[in-house]
Structures are given as structure tokens and as C-alpha cells.
Amino acid sequence: MFASKPESSSAPTSAEDSEEKAGGRVVVGVLLGIVLLIGGALRGRPPGHRRQGAPRYDRGRRRHRGHTTEEAEELLRDGLADRVDQPLELVVGDEKRSVVPREAGLTVDYAESVEAAGGGDSWSPERLWTYFTGGHDLDARVDLDEPTFDTLLDELGEEYGNPPVDGEVTFVDGRIRTTEPKAGEALDPEVARKALLTAYLGPSQVVELELDEQQPEIDEADVSAALNDFANAAVSEPVELVFDETTVRLSPKEYTKAIAMEPVDGALEPKLRPKLLKAVLADALAGDGGPVEATVAIRNGAPVVVPDKPGVAFSQKEVNDLFLDLVTAESGQRRATVEAEVARSDFRTQDAEALNIKEVVADVTTQFPYAEYRNINIGRAAELVDGTVLKPGETFSMNDTVGERTRANGFTEGFMIADGVFKEDLGGGVSQMATTLFNGGFFAGLEDVEHKPHSFYISRYPVGREATVAWGSVDLKFRNNTDHGVLIEAKVTPATPSSQGVVRVRMWSTKVWDIKAVTGNRYNFTQPKTRTMTTSNCVPNTGYGGFDIDVKRVFRKPGSSKVVRTENFHTTYTPSDTVVCKKP
Structure with missing residues (x-):
């Protein structure tokens, strides 16, 4: 059998000396060989007789008549060579797994084994013969590294065991939800330890382990x-x-x-x-x-x-x-x-x-072609506008509501018009939101405070009824000049490569006016010019002409055909010049 050697708590701990291994006796012959190696020079001398050169300790090294403990250790290593690294076969129920001894933290301490076989201070063959034939168990000293052994047990537990399920009481949406406790199965660490030590170095490397029932900590x-x-x-x-x-x-x-x-x-x-x-x-x-x-x-x-x-x-x-x-x-x-x-x-x-916000008083949609920057910028502007409530007398400002078009505010680069040509800048595309909002205020009958059409006409916008914005310079403003509150609902359906995006603005209030837009004919046509630009941000463009147009807003009381008043919105669109980009 083989004994684990005692260790201090700071070193890898050992198995108990009393734990036996079925194959322990295989090492007896090896250790008897060590006896012959060390005690060979004493043959023929009576028991107990010692010469002056008797064994003594010298810095951990034992010597007797020219033989050393290192030679004894080497002989033990050779004798155990075919067993010390032989895999152990773990059997858990119907499952099997091969484990190298070092994976279980098992190693032999050859120095301690020879020390134990030498009987302490005496290497005399007569004493050792009595030790081997007098009923003593001769154990190899085995180290068991506890952290490695625990890691193996954890792996086995996860692979073959079932942890118990604790009962639970939780609350979901004001109701009680319970979890039923369930027993589990797990390996007993001490039983597993003894089984591994018994099989190590033995004639059979099969380790049969059983799962024990494990009760939950929180039961029924x-x-x-x-x-x-x-x-x-x-x-x-x-x-x-x-x-x-x-x-x-x-x-x-x-x-x-x-x-x-x-x-x-x-x-x-x-x-x-x-x-x-x-x-x-x-x-x-x-x-x-x-x-x-x-x-x-x-x-x-x-x-x-x-x-x-x-x-x-x-x-x-x-x-x-x-x-x-x-x-x-x-x-x-x-x-x-x-x-x-x-x-x-x-x-x-x-x-x-008392605001009497109860019905839709204007419902406007516009469409836009696919570009990811438009989806981002128009969608972000809609998020910031959606839910705005105007009390009687309050004025809506798009710049105040949406804020500066920055990355921190959720905007990205896109194309916009500046100085009569297209250029790329943060917030490009938000004029789609401005145009849709302008038409919402237009058909709700709200007072136009400030709006600026694009410098040249963009065909996807209602002609003469559109607006652009620019942070710090151009704003869209309209005032709630009714006796009721106005709630602005703004939603965007993103565009895709195969479909147009949609901006929808609904103005909720109490209906005061029936509004009709009357669009006149275009007049005062002007022709585009050609510009050649060498700037790095040049965007090529195929130009088209400009024109003037008038749109009348006609006010009637709900259900009445009588015109109460009209307002005229005059717009002059400049030509969209042809732009040719050349290298500087």
C-alpha cells in the first residue's frame, strides 16, 4: 500500500497515511532492492554491528559505505516508472473518463518514500528485513495537491452531477411566482479522494464513483x-x-x-x-x-x-x-x-x-429617397419633436426643440444646400422634417412666424409649401394662436434601397379651421448657370431652372363653405446651377 506524506498547510496537502491502495505491495520488491543497494557492504556482519563510518545526515543527503539516498530514489523511480503516470479510469454510473494522475493532483514523493523505507536513522539490512517481514505495511509516500484535486471534482460534478434546485419565491408584475425545490446528485469529496488514492499505483486503475443525493438548501x-x-x-x-x-x-x-x-x-x-x-x-x-x-x-x-x-x-x-x-x-x-x-x-x-386636445386637425406626410444619413438625421429630429405640446399662445421653434445638429445629439453628416450648391455637413436632411412640420402648422391653421423655403426647388417637397433650417441662422417657427392646446406627433418610416422613407406629422387639438391650399402657376422662369469648382468638398450637379410661385391658404370654419380669410405665401426659387468639379 502507499501512504500520503504529511505536509504543512502552505504546501500541497497529502492523503491520510491510513488510506490503503490495493496495489501497494508492488513496491515492496523495489524497496527491498534499495535495501540491498544501500546495505550491501554490511553482508556477513552480525546484526547491530556498526563500523565507524556508520550513516549520518549531511545537509539532507544520507550516505552509507559509498551509497546515497539519491541512488535509492532512482531505483524507486525505475521500479514505479510503468505505474506512476498510468491513467486512472473513472466510472460514474454508465459514464467513463480517463484521467492522468497529475490531473487529479497525484504524485509520488520519492525522497520521503525512501526515508520511510530506511526506517529513520538506520539503513541496516537486518532492521529493514525485520521491517519488511515483520508485518509492517510498506507505503510509497503520495502527494495529493488539493486545489488540483478540487478542480477535477468540480469538473466531474458539472459533467455527471445535477446540482440541487433551491426553492424560490419571486414577484413578477405584482404576482407571486414560485420555483419548486428539487434534489440533486453530487460526488462525495472524501469518498472520491479515498477511491483515487486506492487505485493509484495499484494493479487496477479503475475508480468507481457514485453520485450521492444532495438536498436543496431551500426546501418546500x-x-x-x-x-x-x-x-x-x-x-x-x-x-x-x-x-x-x-x-x-x-x-x-x-x-x-x-x-x-x-x-x-x-x-x-x-x-x-x-x-x-x-x-x-x-x-x-x-x-x-x-x-x-x-x-x-x-x-x-x-x-x-x-x-x-x-x-x-x-x-x-x-x-x-x-x-x-x-x-x-x-x-x-x-x-x-x-x-x-x-x-x-x-x-x-x-x-x-382644459387644453381640449382630442382630435387630429392636420395630417401630413412627405417621402424621401434612401440614404442612411437621411434615416438617421430625419429619424432623430422626429424623436426630439414628437410629443411637443403647445399651449395657447406658445410658439414652436424647430431649432430650440431639436437643438444643434451634432454627433453628441445623435446626428451624422449628410448633404444640404449652402450658397446655392450641395455640400456635406452634420444634420443634412433635417429639412425634410422642417417641411413636414411646416405643412402640419399650415393645415392646422397656426400662425406662420418664420419659415424659409429652399433656395432652389426640390421636387419631393410640396411646391411653395416647404421650409429649410440651419442652426444659428434659419429657423422654422409657428405660433398656436388658438384657444386650445396643440400636440405634435412626428413619426418616421425609414427608407430602404427598394422603398421610399415616410415622414408623418399629425397635429392634435380641437378643430378650429378647415384649411385648403390653392397653388398658382409657376412664373418668372430663370435659367441655371454652370459653375466650375476646385474645392475638396465639391459636389457635382446637373442644373435646372428657377421660377416664382404663389400658394394661398384659405380659412373656413369647420363645415362651412364661407371663406373667412386667405393668406398668400410667395416663393422665389433660384436656378439650381450645374456644378463641375475639377482637381485643384
Whole structure:
């Protein structure tokens, strides 16, 4: 048999000396050879007789009549050469796997093995003969590297075992969801250790390992206790928090995202998630503490009033400390008062309702050809415009609403018109959004405050009814000169290589006017010129002529044929010059 040698905790640990290996006796003959090697010079001498040159230690090196421990170790290495690296065959159920001993952390310590065979201070053949024939077990000293052995066990566990499933209680959208606990199967580390040590260096390298049933840490009783002690009550009814004069009512669907049940010492304990509770309250109140005014938004294709939110200054810790008790309180007692100061918006829910935003008063679409920069820039502009609410008397500014066209603001380079020619710059293409918005305001009957047509005509835009913008210089503005609010809805369907993109603007309000556009004939035609340019940003162009045109906006009351008034929009389009690009 083979014994593991004792080690300090800082070195690779050894298997227990008492652990036996079925093939241990194979090394007896090898060690007997070592005895003959070391004690050969003592033949014929009576037992116990020592000459002056008896063995002594010299810096870890033992010598006797010219023979060294290194020679003994080499003989042991040769004797175990065909076994020390022989793979072990692991059998787990119907599965088999071959493992090299070093993969299991198994190695032989030859020096310690020879030391043990030498009996300490005496290398006399007479003592060794008695040692071998007197009933002693002669063990090779085996090192077992614990980290390597643990890594192998982890791999085997993942490959053949099934970890137990702990029971769980979770909350999803205000409802309880449970996970049923299940037992698993795993290897017993100590049993596996003994089995590997027994097979190592032995006549049979087959290691049969069995999976033991492993119970979950959280079982059915723990799940049942969690339901009865906390979870069922936590979703039973809404709770109310009173902040000064403001009462916030939270439904289980809203607040259960801020509570959980976590395993603690073999049981499921309720746990508050303070950050999520803070977010729940911020959504119910006003986020950072300031009041939020009411507004109107499109929900499921129709305008709805979004109530105002009070601004509340309070101690979050106070709410955290009472919340778990509050959600498990009995019916009629699920209300708590929190010390707070409350501020309300000047524009309250009833004010938003009074805007009378209830129907579509203008619905306009324009199309654009495929270019990825157009999809990006027009789409981004629509995101920033969508949902804008104009109260009576307020003026819409596209530049103020969309902001500077920068990469940080979500825009990219695209083509635009500057000085009568095309050039590439950030935000190219947003004039498509400006044109669609201009027509939305036009047909909603809103007051035109500022708009500038393109310098030359672009055929995809309504002639005489279009607008361009440029950050810091050219803006699109219209004023809500009605007694009702106006909600702007802006959406973009991206273009593809095989289909046109679509921009749609709908203006929601209470209808005040029926608007009709009357487009006159083109006149004052002008001819394009040819420009030769040598700049690096030159864009070639095939020119076409310019012209003047007038568009009348006709106002009628809804359902009436009587014209109340008309407005004239005059546009002069300059020729689009032919541009020839040449190298500098």
C-alpha cells in the first residue's frame, strides 16, 4: 500500500497515511532492492554491528559505505516508472473518463518514500528485513495537491452531477411566482479522494464513483413559510404613503419590483431593494424633488392626459425602514404617513384637460429617397419633436426643440444646400422634417412666424409649401394662436434601397379651421448657370431652372363653405446651377 506524506498547510496537502491502495505491495520488491543497494557492504556482519563510518545526515543527503539516498530514489523511480503516470479510469454510473494522475493532483514523493523505507536513522539490512517481514505495511509516500484535486471534482460534478434546485419565491408584475425545490446528485469529496488514492499505483486503475443525493438548501417547507409569513400578504392590496397633503397609492404591480425574498441561513427572508423603491416613488412623485407639470401624450393611438406630479422632499430612509412592514399589514392598516414638504406644479392635471386636445386637425406626410444619413438625421429630429405640446399662445421653434445638429445629439453628416450648391455637413436632411412640420402648422391653421423655403426647388417637397433650417441662422417657427392646446406627433418610416422613407406629422387639438391650399402657376422662369469648382468638398450637379410661385391658404370654419380669410405665401426659387468639379 502507499501512504500520503504529511505536509504543512502552505504546501500541497497529502492523503491520510491510513488510506490503503490495493496495489501497494508492488513496491515492496523495489524497496527491498534499495535495501540491498544501500546495505550491501554490511553482508556477513552480525546484526547491530556498526563500523565507524556508520550513516549520518549531511545537509539532507544520507550516505552509507559509498551509497546515497539519491541512488535509492532512482531505483524507486525505475521500479514505479510503468505505474506512476498510468491513467486512472473513472466510472460514474454508465459514464467513463480517463484521467492522468497529475490531473487529479497525484504524485509520488520519492525522497520521503525512501526515508520511510530506511526506517529513520538506520539503513541496516537486518532492521529493514525485520521491517519488511515483520508485518509492517510498506507505503510509497503520495502527494495529493488539493486545489488540483478540487478542480477535477468540480469538473466531474458539472459533467455527471445535477446540482440541487433551491426553492424560490419571486414577484413578477405584482404576482407571486414560485420555483419548486428539487434534489440533486453530487460526488462525495472524501469518498472520491479515498477511491483515487486506492487505485493509484495499484494493479487496477479503475475508480468507481457514485453520485450521492444532495438536498436543496431551500426546501418546500421554506417556500411555504415564505409564502405564509410574507409573500401572500405583500401582494394582497395596494399601500398608501401620505406626504403632507399628497397621498401616493402604490399597487402591488408597482412596488413589488422593489421587494424580494432571498436565502439566508437556509430560509427565505424578505429583502428591500432601496434603489428600486426610490425609482418607484420618483415615478409616482417628481423624480428629483421638483414638481412635474401635467401634459398630454399619445397612448394607443389617442391623446390622453398625463397627470401632474407633486414635488416632495422627504427622507428616503424613513420610507425604507417602514416599507416591508407596510406591505404585510392587514387590510385597513396599509397606510403610512411620511414627514415631507410638498410643492405642486403651476400647470395641473385639470389644466391639461382644459387644453381640449382630442382630435387630429392636420395630417401630413412627405417621402424621401434612401440614404442612411437621411434615416438617421430625419429619424432623430422626429424623436426630439414628437410629443411637443403647445399651449395657447406658445410658439414652436424647430431649432430650440431639436437643438444643434451634432454627433453628441445623435446626428451624422449628410448633404444640404449652402450658397446655392450641395455640400456635406452634420444634420443634412433635417429639412425634410422642417417641411413636414411646416405643412402640419399650415393645415392646422397656426400662425406662420418664420419659415424659409429652399433656395432652389426640390421636387419631393410640396411646391411653395416647404421650409429649410440651419442652426444659428434659419429657423422654422409657428405660433398656436388658438384657444386650445396643440400636440405634435412626428413619426418616421425609414427608407430602404427598394422603398421610399415616410415622414408623418399629425397635429392634435380641437378643430378650429378647415384649411385648403390653392397653388398658382409657376412664373418668372430663370435659367441655371454652370459653375466650375476646385474645392475638396465639391459636389457635382446637373442644373435646372428657377421660377416664382404663389400658394394661398384659405380659412373656413369647420363645415362651412364661407371663406373667412386667405393668406398668400410667395416663393422665389433660384436656378439650381450645374456644378463641375475639377482637381485643384
